[in-house]
Amino acid sequence: MPSDGNGPIIIPDAAQGDELLQQFGMEEHPQGGFHGLLEVIPTKADYVLDLIRANSLWPLLSGLSCCAIEMMSTATSVNDIDRFGMFPFRASPRQADVLIVAGTLTTKMAGPLVRLWEQMPEPKWCVAMGTCTTSGGRFKRSYSVVQGVDRVMPVDVYVPGCPPRPEGLIYGMMKLHELVKQRRGEWRTYVDRGPQRTRWEGDVR
Amino acid sequence: MTKIDPDIRIPDPIELDRIEEQRLRSVAGLTPAQAIAGGEYAGFDQVGIPDRPPQTEREREVYTLDEGEMLINMGPQHPSTHGVMRLVVKVRGEVVVDIDPVLGYLHRGIEKLCENATYTTVLTYVDPMDYLSTMHNEHAPAIAFEKLYGIRAPKRAEYIRALVVELNRVFSHGLMMGFLALDMGGLTPILYSFINRDEIVDMLSAISGQRMLFNFFRVGGVNWDTNDEFLSRLGTWRSHVMKNIEMNEWMITDNEIFRARTINMGTLSGKQAIDLGVTGPNLRASGVPFDVRKAHPYSIYNELEFDVITQESGDSYARYLQRIAEIKQSINLIDQIVDKMPHGPVQAQVPGIIRPKPGRAYGAVESPRGLYSVYAISDGGPTPYRFRMRDPSFITLQAMPVLMPGRLVADTMAIMASLDPVMGGVDK
Amino acid sequence: MAHLRRSRPAADALGRRRSLSAPAAAGSLVRILTERLGNDLHDLWTDEDTVEFQIDGSRNVDVLRTLRDDPDLDFFMLADEAAVDYGPGAHFEVVYHLYSDKHPAWVRVRARVDRSDPRIPTITNLWKGAEFHEREAYDMMGIIFEGNRDLRRIYMSPDYRSFPQRKDFVLPDDAADSAAAGVNPLERPETWDLSRFRDAPAVTFPPSSERPDAPAEGAEGGETLADKSRPR
Ligand code: SF4
Numbered sequence: 001m002p003s004d005g006n007g008p009i010i011i012p013d014a015a016q017g018d019e020l021l022q023q024f025g026m027e028e029h030p031q032g033g034f035h036g037l038l039e040v041i042p043t044k045a046d047y048v049l050d051l052i053r054a055n056s057l058w059p060l061l062s063g064l065s066c067c068a069i070e071m072m073s074t075a076t077s078v079n080d081i082d083r084f085g086m087f088p089f090r091a092s093p094r095q096a097d098v099l100i101v102a103g104t105l106t107t108k109m110a111g112p113l114v115r116l117w118e119q120m121p122e123p124k125w126c127v128a129m130g131t132c133t134t135s136g137g138r139f140k141r142s143y144s145v146v147q148g149v150d151r152v153m154p155v156d157v158y159v160p161g162c163p164p165r166p167e168g169l170i171y172g173m174m175k176l177h178e179l180v181k182q183r184r185g186e187w188r189t190y191v192d193r194g195p196q197r198t199r200w201e202g203d204v205r
Numbered sequence: 206m207t208k209i210d211p212d213i214r215i216p217d218p219i220e221l222d223r224i225e226e227q228r229l230r231s232v233a234g235l236t237p238a239q240a241i242a243g244g245e246y247a248g249f250d251q252v253g254i255p256d257r258p259p260q261t262e263r264e265r266e267v268y269t270l271d272e273g274e275m276l277i278n279m280g281p282q283h284p285s286t287h288g289v290m291r292l293v294v295k296v297r298g299e300v301v302v303d304i305d306p307v308l309g310y311l312h313r314g315i316e317k318l319c320e321n322a323t324y325t326t327v328l329t330y331v332d333p334m335d336y337l338s339t340m341h342n343e344h345a346p347a348i349a350f351e352k353l354y355g356i357r358a359p360k361r362a363e364y365i366r367a368l369v370v371e372l373n374r375v376f377s378h379g380l381m382m383g384f385l386a387l388d389m390g391g392l393t394p395i396l397y398s399f400i401n402r403d404e405i406v407d408m409l410s411a412i413s414g415q416r417m418l419f420n421f422f423r424v425g426g427v428n429w430d431t432n433d434e435f436l437s438r439l440g441t442w443r444s445h446v447m448k449n450i451e452m453n454e455w456m457i458t459d460n461e462i463f464r465a466r467t468i469n470m471g472t473l474s475g476k477q478a479i480d481l482g483v484t485g486p487n488l489r490a491s492g493v494p495f496d497v498r499k500a501h502p503y504s505i506y507n508e509l510e511f512d513v514i515t516q517e518s519g520d521s522y523a524r525y526l527q528r529i530a531e532i533k534q535s536i537n538l539i540d541q542i543v544d545k546m547p548h549g550p551v552q553a554q555v556p557g558i559i560r561p562k563p564g565r566a567y568g569a570v571e572s573p574r575g576l577y578s579v580y581a582i583s584d585g586g587p588t589p590y591r592f593r594m595r596d597p598s599f600i601t602l603q604a605m606p607v608l609m610p611g612r613l614v615a616d617t618m619a620i621m622a623s624l625d626p627v628m629g630g631v632d633k
Numbered sequence: 634m635a636h637l638r639r640s641r642p643a644a645d646a647l648g649r650r651r652s653l654s655a656p657a658a659a660g661s662l663v664r665i666l667t668e669r670l671g672n673d674l675h676d677l678w679t680d681e682d683t684v685e686f687q688i689d690g691s692r693n694v695d696v697l698r699t700l701r702d703d704p705d706l707d708f709f710m711l712a713d714e715a716a717v718d719y720g721p722g723a724h725f726e727v728v729y730h731l732y733s734d735k736h737p738a739w740v741r742v743r744a745r746v747d748r749s750d751p752r753i754p755t756i757t758n759l760w761k762g763a764e765f766h767e768r769e770a771y772d773m774m775g776i777i778f779e780g781n782r783d784l785r786r787i788y789m790s791p792d793y794r795s796f797p798q799r800k801d802f803v804l805p806d807d808a809a810d811s812a813a814a815g816v817n818p819l820e821r822p823e824t825w826d827l828s829r830f831r832d833a834p835a836v837t838f839p840p841s842s843e844r845p846d847a848p849a850e851g852a853e854g855g856e857t858l859a860d861k862s863r864p865r
Contacts, residue, residue, distance in 0.1 A: 062282050064288070069337065076396050076400075078400060079403075107790075108312065138330065139318065142313055144797075308788065312789065482765075501737075567739055567741065595766075632788060
């Protein structure tokens with residue numbers, strides 16, 4: 001397991017009884033892995049890169065409905081999400097790390113939204129903001145509303161509320177930071193995590 | 206459909222491409238290329254011509270390309286379409302020839318849900334309609350249901366209603382100023398608008414308990430009486446709101462770029478506006494003094510002193526000035542309401558599930574975007590038999606194919622922002 | 634609270650002093666209406682601020698033109714155009730609300746439309762702004778407005794087949810046998826591949842012989858669904 005960042009530096013990939021490491025004075029750590037006097041720490045680049053990423057997640061400027069107004073309120077002066085390195089709301093999915101789905105997802109919009117999500121480069125994260133996106137919310141019974149955005153794309157953090165207060169969204173973002181740090185070096189698994197969208201008839205790539 | 210202004214001459218890019226290609230081919234000794242059929246260039250944003258017979262006359266008109274024209278797609282995800290609207294724009298070079306709004310990306314079936322909900326619950330479903338004027342969304346159904354049920358809200362409740370509704374109008378118009386500047390590339394005014402908006406929304410959450418979708422109105426009254434926190438926030442806000450608005454105005458109104466991009470842009474005459482069903486500030490900016498608060502006074506508006514403000518020119522700049530004048534008017538109305546507010550109960554005696562007698566009622570209010578009305582039919586049951594909402598921004602969008610042709614693509618966004626549509630209301 | 638109690642600034646500093654409502658009694662409106670419209674007028678009824686009457690569906694353009702152009706009536710603004718479904722076996726209604734600054738009342742005109750052959754002339758020649766109202770009514774109820782030059786679906790995608798606001802379209806969780814039961818809405822998301830609409834059914838309404846007062850799609854054996862969504 002990767003460490004939480006405060007304990008000893010643990011190298012999980014080193015094989016048990018690695019002679020090379022023992023030559024450098026590394027010992028087995030009770031929590032698993034190795035630690036020692038080495039000044040240069042052999043590690044994966046993604047461990048470090050993801051720590052950096054976590055502190056500068058750029059969201060995609062995409063609002064679907066009412067929740068988007070609260071998202072904007074979070075981004076402007078009073079609540080100022082800039083404090084968390086999230087200032088530039090990018091207009092292009094190619095430059096964004098986080099998709100904040102803010103608002104009701106309708107069946108007509110589902111295709112374009114999934115397309116946006118697929119256009120974002122890995123690693124990427126999705127935050128479902130509001131009850132509409134977590135479960136359908138007050139429109140759960142409607143004939144044209146997707147009952148939760150997790151039916152069409154994987155979701156990392158759910159922020160409940162109708163709409164969530166800006167503080168709620170900021171709390172969700174802090175949770176996302178924790179999550180990115182926790183899973184650092186393992187983002188490749190994001191590609192395989194479910195639930196995955198199935199290919200629909202008539203869908204163009 | 207308005208044809209493109211023949212005076213505008215812009216080099217046709219496709220023609221230039223073709224000339225350049227033929228030149229290169231002749232240099233390389235190749236045979237001249239075949240003429241490129243319209244729409245063959247598979248650009249990222251280009252829309253294909255539908256591979257089916259057009260369904261209507263208008264669709265044939267939009268999707269038939271003349272020489273040198275092409276179709277460009279904007280949306281449904283686009284930073285300045287004010288939500289999830291899609292525009293199919295037919296352009297010649299950079300000049301818009303025709304525009305076809307494609308709606309429904311936010312259609313949530315609110316009317317159908319309301320027909321399956323009790324009268325009290327309907328007032329929660331209408332909140333997310335036009336999400337910048339939530340209080341107005343609840344006001345019209347409350348009026349219609351009170352007519353159906355045959356009760357009236359107490360005097361104090363009507364005053365509180367008028368108070369919150371005017372507060373809502375102030376922040377909605379304030380946001381319009383910010384969005385209009387944002388669509389022309391100015392980021393600062395939106396920050397001032399949101400400071401004002403957050404202050405008002407916090408104030409309204411002190412009285413209603415919810416921050417954005419307030420759900421404050423009830424059939425026969427309002428949910429809560431005013432409390433100390435609300436009043437103290439109101440006082441603080443009132444003491445410096447004019448400074449905030451004037452700061453914003455000072456940044457926008459005389460800005461040279463802003464004036465160049467709004468004056469004489471998207472001019473709508475009063476006759477045209479009435480024909481297209483445009484209402485609210487957009488109609489008044491064209492010189493027609495129609496305001497539901499005066500035309501069919503509801504609530505307590507006949508006890509307040511105010512005039513219908515109009516502008517002369519009907520262009521984007523007039524629509525912007527109209528909003529500012531209405532903000533000041535609303536603040537004046539708020540002062541009057543606070544002065545005259547009587548004491549008393551805020552809720553009439555109404556059972557939890559009301560069953561009005563069979564009948565029909567029409568309730569109309571002046572929302573920040575225009576005439577917002579509700580037509581409700583009761584069949585004696587606990588739910589409305591038919592619940593119909595007329596949303597102003599939905600109807601206002603019809604002005605786009607009239608205003609846009611002959612303008613540059615970049616100006617379409619500025620003109621649209623001056624019309625101030627909200628997609629939650631457009632798509633219901 | 635002292636600052637809230639300041640004296641009011643003069644109201645007329647803010648705009649031109651121009652009031653719209655001319656005082657007129659609803660009684661005079663009713664008299665003028667009966668004079669001008671004569672036989673077209675059925676079931677006249679008045680409310681505290683509304684004058685309401687019914688007309689034949691086929692006469693709507695004439696009646697509305699009289700209301701708009703007659704100098705004594707002068708209902709220059711179309712406030713609303715709504716469609717109402719009175720359920721299977723009954724009829725549709727198209728309801729117009731008009732505004733005039735000469736009269737202190739809204740006028741509500743109810744035009745009846747046959748449910749098995751829902752056709753009514755368009756009023757886009759009188760008010761161009763009726764176009765979106767009519768497209769919405771077509772999309773939600775399936776009423777054909779003859780002469781409207783843009784009668785496409787406006788909210789649902791072009792290949793959607795039901796008319797959601799008809800009374801026999803029941804919400805999914807209300808009745809298992811409703812039109813939408815068992816249909817995963819995600820099976821048909823809208824994509825930008827317009828070519829797949831080539832085989833989509835045309836937007837024209839099927840001839841009434843094939844679809845006599847048809848229940849919503851998916852109902853078996855043509856049985857008419859009662860509206861189960863309304864608890865009594
Ligand atoms: S959760 Fe509430 S505020 Fe958010 S989109 Fe849905 S209805 Fe609107």
